[in-house]
Amino acid sequence: MKVERVSPDKFKITFTNEDLKDFDIDFDKLRYNSKDIGDIFWHLINQAQIDEDFFEDESQIIVEALATKGDGL
Secondary structure (H helix, E strand, C coil), X not given: CEEEEEECCEEEEECCHHXXXXXXXXXXXXXXXXXXXXXXXXXXXXXXXXXXXXXXXXXXXXXXXXXXXXXXX
């Protein structure tokens, strides 16, 4: 998993296929509002806060999931 800041209020997280297996998620599972996906989402927000000094500060957060070329998401 790679976390990178794109702009002051935006970051990008890239998963390899191995990361997706570790989290037991796929592109289709991300389309549904499940507790498991919510838990993974908040784990990622916390990781971004640590890695990229990102703080959501009760702001609206938008998530966009896209398949990458080759492997990952």
